[in-house]
Amino acid sequence: MSFADLTSFDQAVTFLQQHQQTAYIILFLGALLETVIPFSLIVLGEVFFLSGAVLAGLGVLDIWVVMLVLFSGGILGDNLSYWLGYRYGNGLFDRLQHWPLIGRMIHQENYEKGVAFFEKRGASAVFIARLSGPLSWITPALAGIFRLNYGTFVRFNTPAVIIGISQFIILGYFFGSYIRPILNWAHQYGLAVALIVVGLIAAIFLLHRFLDWRKRVERTREEIVQFILHHFGLSLVIIACVFVGLLILI
Known part of the structure; x- marks a missing residue:
């Protein structure tokens, strides 16, 4: 969908x-398999969290049902x-390394980092890892492998899940609430902003x-003058981009 094509955007919303x-089922499965x-090796939960929000x-969608x-x-x-x-123990990751495609995505270094992190932090690792990106997909399994008490796991993991997902819900919900004004603004002023940004980047470079x-x-004064003259055309283009962009905005 292009910025200008708000009609197709409205059609997608209607669909x-x-x-x-x-949509609710897909969001549930995305959060489940993350x-x-x-599945955690190929499913990016953030995509589902942000999309739902x-x-x-x-x-x-209803925000309460999405949550x-x-x-x-x-x-x-x-x-x-x-x-x-808990069930498959230390052999779980060894087995996955022999799976086609998926086996290529497992890095022993990441696994060892997760183990060291869990051993050092204990039960608190369950909470911290859920908020730390890449470690989140392997930490629940490590908790089972190392026989962390299930009640302790639930107490530490449940609030971490809610906090971790909530940050994406807040961000996505805010963006969704203002997406139409944003698209309208981008359609009206997108070219001007692009010209100004390109001009400023080129000027900095x-x-x-x-x-x-x-x-x-x-450098002598003559060399500096030669440098300026050599880049005079580019300088004019940069100034023109910024000037035209400002005129459109005004």
Whole structure:
């Protein structure tokens, strides 16, 4: 969807409004599989968290239902991962390394970092790792592998899931609430902003090049004049871009 094509955007919103149940199921499965090995290696939970929140901000989905399916999916997924680690133990990751495609995505170094982190932090690792990105997909399984008490795991993991997902919900919901004004603004002023940004970046690059050229050796006034004349055309283009952009904005 292009910025200018708001009609197709509205059509997409209408389609999702007519298929809300399917959308909720997809969000639940995305949150569920984010930390369930081996799906956690290829499923990016952030995509589902943000998508659900944006759709809620647009009024397509109910924000409370979105929160319910994402929280419940995340909590259930972490618990399944815990029991997989508990059941299959240290051999789980060894088995996955022999899987086609998936085996190539497992890095022994990341696994060893997760083990060291869990051993050092103990139960608190369950809480911290859920908020630390890459470690989140392997920590619930490690908790099972190292036989962390299940009650302790639930107490530390559940609030971490809610906090971790909530940060994406807040961001996505805010963006979804203002996406139409943002698209309208981008359609009206996008070219102006692009011209100004390109002009400023080029100006910074040219200034950096001049300073770097000058500091290498002592330059005479004639050499500096020659440098300026050599880049005069580019300087005019930069000034024109910024000037035209400002005129459009004004």
